Amino acid sequence: MISDRLSATFAALADPTRRAILARLVSGEASVTQLAAPFEISMPAISKHLKVLERAGLIARGHEAQWRPCRLKAGPLKDVADWAEHYRRYWTESFDRLDDYLRDVENREKKHGYGKHGDKRKRA
Amino acid sequence: MISDRLSATFAALADPTRRAILARLVSGEASVTQLAAPFEISMPAISKHLKVLERAGLIARGHEAQWRPCRLKAGPLKDVADWAEHYRRYWTESFDRLDDYLRDVENREKKHGYGKHGDKRKRA
């Protein structure tokens, strides 16, 4: 079980099915069956996804006869947005802190350099 | 392995150690040993976290002698921020779509209602 709220939120959002469920809930309350319709997975699987979303505080659930309608609770998403905002200047600097390391790195690029999987290039 | 980029990003961010590493990288490039310092886990564990961050495109790695300095790559965080922004109006509506369901729900709250774990309350 994930203790801190932000981790629980990110973990809940890491699954595309769950993000799709949230997206669906934007257009209003829905039953479990309705939420399950677009997916090929079983009902219990959907049920588990909903439990994860509920634990993360991203949905709330009601009771109407045998239905348990879900609705969006976007509160934790504000935390996500706020958290990401702290990094805005780093994605704004066109290439991630480009200015910071250009002088350091570029003028010694024959020796070092940032490659995808380390330095496997031939060296002159 | 996670196929879509957004899922990989969220999954990477779901771990507090990894978020702390990103936060540290805001103050500039750092070696693996430097990044590991604040934590009690082993070097291989840190190495794995860095691999996750690298795969998610959140860091880039260099080569300097036996060091593999890391730097922040905030690109994917913009996607996170953009994604979250779509839900702004739902967390802005003070209590998550409050207006949408107040009429529907509140006037039948004796029968139904949104509780933490379903309707376990006594009914009149």
Add this chain to the structure above:
DNA sequence: GATGTATTTAACCTCTAGGTTAATTATGCC
């Protein structure tokens, strides 16, 4: 080339995530 430092890889462990099918619970309707 031996030694020391930085880091990764290998091999392993445990726990959990995400899925399944079958059974159970809750409710409305006849």
Add this chain to the structure above:
DNA sequence: GGCATAATTAACCTAGAGGTTAAATACATC
């Protein structure tokens, strides 16, 4: 009460996450 529908719980499976320790790799220096 009996049946149909909605959803959850139970029991199970597999793959992967996150951690460990020990061994291997890469580089600088003496």
